[in-house]
Amino acid sequence: MVGMPVPALWLSGLTLLVVAIAGLVLAWRLCRWLGRESRRQRQDLSEQINRLLPQTQCGQCGYSGCAPYAQALAGGDAINRCPPGGERTIQRLAELLQRPVVRLDPTHGIEQPARIAFIHEEQCIGCTKCIQACPVDAILGAPKFMHTVIARECTGCELCVEPCPVDCIDLLPMPTVGEPHWQMPERDFLSSSSSEVRLAREVGR
Amino acid sequence: MKLLFSNPVSFAAAARRHRGINPPDHKQASLRSVLMDMPLPRLLYFPLCLTGKEPAYPLVKPGYSVLKGQLLAASTDGNDNLVHASTSGRIVALASHPRPDPFGSNGETLILEADGEDRWIALHPATDWQTLPATEIRSRICRAGIDERNDCGLSRWNHARQPEILIINALETEPYLTADQALIRSHAKELLTGAGILQLACGALRCIIAITSEKSDAIAALYTALQESGQQAGIEVMVLPPRYPITDRQLIDAVTGGRVPVEQPESERGAVLADVTTTMAVRDAVIDGRPMLSRVTTVCGNTLRTPKNFRALLGTPVGFLLELCGIDYQNLDRLVMGGSLTGFTLHSFDVPIVKSSTCVIAAAAGEFPAPVTAGPCIRCDACVPSCPVGLLPQNLYQAVKNERQDLMTGLRLDDCIECGACAYVCPDHIPLVQYFRAGKAVLSREARQIELSEYRSKRFEARRQRLARDTAMRRGSRRRSVARPENPDIQDSGLKTFSRTRAREEIAAAVARVQQRRRNAGKATARPRDPDQDGRS
Numbered sequence: 001m002v003g004m005p006v007p008a009l010w011l012s013g014l015t016l017l018v019v020a021i022a023g024l025v026l027a028w029r030l031c032r033w034l035g036r037e038s039r040r041q042r043q044d045l046s047e048q049i050n051r052l053l054p055q056t057q058c059g060q061c062g063y064s065g066c067a068p069y070a071q072a073l074a075g076g077d078a079i080n081r082c083p084p085g086g087e088r089t090i091q092r093l094a095e096l097l098q099r100p101v102v103r104l105d106p107t108h109g110i111e112q113p114a115r116i117a118f119i120h121e122e123q124c125i126g127c128t129k130c131i132q133a134c135p136v137d138a139i140l141g142a143p144k145f146m147h148t149v150i151a152r153e154c155t156g157c158e159l160c161v162e163p164c165p166v167d168c169i170d171l172l173p174m175p176t177v178g179e180p181h182w183q184m185p186e187r188d189f190l191s192s193s194s195s196e197v198r199l200a201r202e203v204g205r
Numbered sequence: 206m207k208l209l210f211s212n213p214v215s216f217a218a219a220a221r222r223h224r225g226i227n228p229p230d231h232k233q234a235s236l237r238s239v240l241m242d243m244p245l246p247r248l249l250y251f252p253l254c255l256t257g258k259e260p261a262y263p264l265v266k267p268g269y270s271v272l273k274g275q276l277l278a279a280s281t282d283g284n285d286n287l288v289h290a291s292t293s294g295r296i297v298a299l300a301s302h303p304r305p306d307p308f309g310s311n312g313e314t315l316i317l318e319a320d321g322e323d324r325w326i327a328l329h330p331a332t333d334w335q336t337l338p339a340t341e342i343r344s345r346i347c348r349a350g351i352d353e354r355n356d357c358g359l360s361r362w363n364h365a366r367q368p369e370i371l372i373i374n375a376l377e378t379e380p381y382l383t384a385d386q387a388l389i390r391s392h393a394k395e396l397l398t399g400a401g402i403l404q405l406a407c408g409a410l411r412c413i414i415a416i417t418s419e420k421s422d423a424i425a426a427l428y429t430a431l432q433e434s435g436q437q438a439g440i441e442v443m444v445l446p447p448r449y450p451i452t453d454r455q456l457i458d459a460v461t462g463g464r465v466p467v468e469q470p471e472s473e474r475g476a477v478l479a480d481v482t483t484t485m486a487v488r489d490a491v492i493d494g495r496p497m498l499s500r501v502t503t504v505c506g507n508t509l510r511t512p513k514n515f516r517a518l519l520g521t522p523v524g525f526l527l528e529l530c531g532i533d534y535q536n537l538d539r540l541v542m543g544g545s546l547t548g549f550t551l552h553s554f555d556v557p558i559v560k561s562s563t564c565v566i567a568a569a570a571g572e573f574p575a576p577v578t579a580g581p582c583i584r585c586d587a588c589v590p591s592c593p594v595g596l597l598p599q600n601l602y603q604a605v606k607n608e609r610q611d612l613m614t615g616l617r618l619d620d621c622i623e624c625g626a627c628a629y630v631c632p633d634h635i636p637l638v639q640y641f642r643a644g645k646a647v648l649s650r651e652a653r654q655i656e657l658s659e660y661r662s663k664r665f666e667a668r669r670q671r672l673a674r675d676t677a678m679r680r681g682s683r684r685r686s687v688a689r690p691e692n693p694d695i696q697d698s699g700l701k702t703f704s705r706t707r708a709r710e711e712i713a714a715a716v717a718r719v720q721q722r723r724r725n726a727g728k729a730t731a732r733p734r735d736p737d738q739d740g741r742s
Binding site: 050051053054055056057065066067135136137138153155181182183184185 | 307308579605606636639640642643645646654655657658659661662664665666667668669
């Protein structure tokens with residue numbers, strides 16, 4: 001650089017500066033784009049995860065609802081914190097997120113058959129505390145008037161049980177009227193050797 | 206008006222395409238006797254919840270006296286699952302009672318004690334049905350509580366396309382069932398009338414009565430009836446080869462001569478199907494104004510001395526019909542409702558006859574094959590040609606057994622009609638149909654779960670938004686009132702927003718009012734307090 005004329009030195013310094021600035025700007029844009037992309041992907045993923053969750057909105061996972069837990073899952077949280085979903089949900093989450101299947105974490109609760117809340121109406125004092133607690137607006141009532149649970153809307157999240165000052169809310173098994181309850185046949189042939197079974201039948205004939 | 210034997214080429218093609226099986230039909234025993242009416246039983250049972258239907262809610266209470274044909278219960282919208290009293294008498298109870306389903310479960314049931322007088326409710330017969338508008342016919346059919354089994358659903362009459370063909374399904378290919386055959390033998394003329402009414406109701410141009418070739422006496426009766434009623438144009442009889450089963454899709458294919466694409470929805474087929482029982486009930490409903498109170502039920506099986514077909518009142522307990530046929534209780538092995546391939550075992554003699562009860566089989570020991578241990582699938586492919594829908598039962602079996610829902614839907618498990626043909630031919634006695642039903646239950650549970658969770662998340666989201674809106678509004682209104690304390694619009698709009706100057710004025714006014722009142726009270730002591738004037742404004 002010593003032998004260079006002054007204007008050329010100036011020029012090369014300017015070029016360097018321009019290139020460096022352009023590079024910085026590009027890098028910054030790239031970072032922003034990448035960040036947005038990864039956020040979008042995480043958003044998509046959390047939506048997918050949310051669809052697998054049972055949407056009871058019970059908060060047993062430690063988050064305020066299913067959607068926040070889904071977001072946390074997309075961010076890498078444990079997949080075994082949803083007791084209403086149970087083993088089945090864990091299995092699906094493991095499939096989607098490509099993580100190993102684990103047992104349900106008992107600190108968050110145990111898996112139970114679906115239930116719905118029921119208000120013993122003669123004991124209800126009409127305090128509206130359960131109405132405020134219900135995450136899906138499934139409880140109908142007004143101050144100082146009897147409340148009741150709309151069975152169709154209730155998710156069985158138990159959030160209304162705790163605030164009730166007179167303990168008039170019970171969780172009952174979810175009614176299953178008119179649903180098919182066909183069971184798988186018992187797989188007897190696995191218990192004995194199949195050739196034995198066949199022989200027995202053929203001898204019998 | 207013509208008798209239409211499908212030509213030999215298409216007959217053979219239909220036979221080839223029909224696949225299915227040829228089990229021994231066991232029909233002769235119950236056909237020896239003519240169709241009989243039955244005496245009144247003492248108690249009749251009307252189940253309110255039936256599998257796959259909207260639950261009905263009772264319109265009567267225990268202690269009510271009811272007339273024959275009176276509406277006892279209906280679903281909430283009043284259109285589905287109508288229950289009518291099939292004789293006059295008194296409602297004695299609303300209690301839990303065995304109901305006709307495969308699970309042997311009990312359900313809410315209205316119990317009616319017959320008074321033996323059989324008094325009818327006031328009926329509104331139509332003297333000339335040909336002049337009735339189609340809407341009136343439909344509403345008459347709707348009010349008669351005719352069962353929507355076998356595609357003759359009123360809902361399906363809202364077709365995307367005007368139906369061209371009405372098909373009366375008199376195939377009755379399942380073993381033991383002879384109800385339709387017996388009914389056609391004795392009431393062919395009424396069947397034709399019913400078909401004519403249905404044709405008018407749905408606006409179809411042609412009407413085809415499809416029947417299998419071994420029912421020669423019924424075909425002869427239909428032929429005679431067609432000859433006699435000269436005016437009834439457009440009703441034809443089509444004879445199909447006797448094979449079990451013939452699905453609705455195959456039937457439409459055979460009648461229209463084309464093939465219905467699998468993807469095509471029911472409403473675009475251009476064909477309406479009705480079974481014989483429905484058609485007869487439609488005739489009664491439109492011409493006599495009578496609701497559906499009875500159905501023809503085959504009562505058969507080797508333990509009965511005289512198997513026969515009864516015009517059974519709905520609600521009659523099965524045991525009553527078996528007694529009439531001379532049942533030998535010692536020999537009874539299994540009691541089955543429905544045909545031998547699609548029916549289910551009953552666990553009580555008190556199960557009532559309902560609108561879908563085609564047959565009751567009181568089987569003797571050895572009449573049905575004893576249950577054997579199922580072997581493993583040896584992939585012999587015997588089930589594949591037997592399937593009338595063209596599914597792959599052995600692959601479906603693996604999918605269901607391994608609970609692979611993607612495969613179940615991919616292999617079109619939902620299209621399975623549970624006819625039992627695959628299980629019948631299986632050399633290893635695998636209860637395929639039971640697997641498929643279990644698989645369908647899994648799929649429907651899953652679908653319900655997805656639907657439910659979508660609904661719940663929508664409600665949760667709606668609540669979250671509402672709360673956010675409320676908070677924003679509260680916060681926003683407070684901020685606005687501070688920013689624009691003397692906005693006249695807000696004052697006039699009746700919204701209570703806080704304003705310091707106005708509050709001061711109001712307090713001063715209140716103090717003045719109180720002082721005024723005290724002064725007045727000093728003058729006249731007995732003045733009552735006016736709550737509206739108290740400090741609030």
